[in-house]
Amino acid sequence: MEDFSFESEFYNFKYEKGIFFGTYISGPITLEVAKSLVSDRLRLTNSKSVLMLVTVKDLKGMDREARSYLSSEEGIKGVKAGAIVVKSPFTTHMANFFMKISFNKSKMPAKVFSHEEEAIIWLRKFE
Numbered sequence: 001m002e003d004f005s006f007e008s009e010f011y012n013f014k015y016e017k018g019i020f021f022g023t024y025i026s027g028p029i030t031l032e033v034a035k036s037l038v039s040d041r042l043r044l045t046n047s048k049s050v051l052m053l054v055t056v057k058d059l060k061g062m063d064r065e066a067r068s069y070l071s072s073e074e075g076i077k078g079v080k081a082g083a084i085v086v087k088s089p090f091t092t093h094m095a096n097f098f099m100k101i102s103f104n105k106s107k108m109p110a111k112v113f114s115h116e117e118e119a120i121i122w123l124r125k126f127e
Contacts, residue, residue, distance in 0.1 A: 006044055011037060013044060019123060020050040020079075027060055034066035038075055045078060051123040052082045053116065081109040081126035083119035 005014040010033055012023045020041065027033075041052075069075050076082070109126060113119040 001045065001048060001050075004044065006040065008036070008040065013041065015045070015050070018051065018127065019120065020045065020052045022052065022054045024054065024056050026057070029062040029066045029070075031063055031065040031069055034063075034069045034075065038070070038077070042078055047078055049078050049080045051126055052079045053085060053119050053123060054082065055085045055087075055116070057087065076108045079108055081123055083110070083123050084112045085116050085119050086112060086114065 001015060003014070003016050006012065010025055010027060012025065014021045022037070022041070029037075041050075111119075111122060113122070
């Protein structure tokens, strides 16, 4: 797959060196935003399976419906493994809560990190 970048009002995506990077910019994640995230990811990757690294900069919260959708079979379609990189204690708490509540039954490997470099090393195990 060719490298690319994409920007929207709520998030930015780029595909680089075999990893799909998603950066959530601001605001709460609603079900509508979650569906848009997944739809854009699948469209941009032609529904090919990718390693995904998500960085959360300024998350204000996530609706229960959005959390359920993002961890559903539809929400994780095309993701081999997912890493979440967090930058603050609040987002660390939110990410760990999301992982415990939503991904404990998922077949997709997923983990929270404080540093992007560590997340990339972990993701490369799933190439």
